[in-house]
Amino acid sequence: MRKKEKEKIEEELDKATLHVIKQTTLEITNVKNKLMQERHNAEAEKRNRIQQHLASIMRAEENNEEERLKNDLAKAEQRYKEKQKLESDRRARMAKEKNDNFAEYERNIEEKEEAEKDIRKREMMKRLRMNEHDKVEMKKRIEMNREKKRLQRKDLDMQVEEIKFYTREARMADEEAVQRSALLWKMNDQEVLKYGDKVLRDCENKERPTLPVVKALDNFKKTNRLKAPRPKNLSQWKSDVMPTPFSVQLYK
Structure with a gap:
């Protein structure tokens, strides 16, 4: 029962909400239409007043219409001239500013190009100095490598000569040994x-x-x-610390 009552209450609330929304929408529409009608009436009234004012002016100036037109034309021409002068001054001022800005832009471009040219020149000089330094260092390394190879070659030649010398000496020693062996038999x-x-x-x-x-x-x-026998040492080791009986007897 409570659940059904709750659902019924919610349904009634939804209906009430929809009714409020519809009423609010209708009121907004009515207010909007009313405002539009009031605005339309105000514009119509304004047009009427303007038309009446123009009609009164036209009626008041029917006698001197030509003079009025001349004056209006003169005023219009004056305003046009003033406007043209202002426009000409504005264009001249803008042209001057543009020329000044362009001249400054050109100066900035020239200064930037000169600065970049100077930077490129310094970098080129730096690279040339580095190239010269690299050439000197490369020449030094080549000379050092040549000297190292020359010393290595010299050491190798000395080693080869030593090997040749010792080989020759060994061969001579072997030959002499063979000759000695042959002589020893005789x-x-x-x-x-x-x-x-x-x-x-x-x-x-x-x-x-x-x-x-x-x-x-x-x-x-x-x-x-052929070698004499080595004589036997009959004397035994004697301590230098403890005296022998013979030495003690002599001492007494």
Whole structure:
């Protein structure tokens, strides 16, 4: 029941709202029509007054119509001349302002072009200086690279020469070793020792390693029993801190 009553109330409110809207719209339309009618009546009344005023003027000036027309024409011509003069002055003023503005615009353009030309000139000089500097730096780098390559080439040549020298020395040493081996087979022990001493002196004179020759001679002497046996050291190690009985007896 409450729901139905609520729906009924809402329906009545909607109807009342629609009625108010219709009434308001109708009143607005009536007011608008009334205003339009009043405006129309006012305009009609104004036209009537103007027509009556013109009719009265025409009736009042029927006798001197020609003079009035002349005066009106003279006034109209005067107003036209004044208007033309004002227009001419305005155009002259605008032309002068335009010329002044154009002259200033041209000056600004010239100054801007001169400034841009000066900037381009400075940039060109800067690029030329940079190019000269780059050329000098490039020349320095080329010279440094050439010097570096020359030194590297020199070091490489020195290394090659050292390798050739050591290879030649090794080959000569090998050849001498072969020759010595062939000679050793034909020599007796004393001749071998004598020849070994000679080879040792040659190595010392030529600044070659002498240790291999010394070891070879020592091994040859040991193998062929040409070296005296090393004497045995019968003395034992004695402490320097604690005195021996013999030294104590002598001290007493």
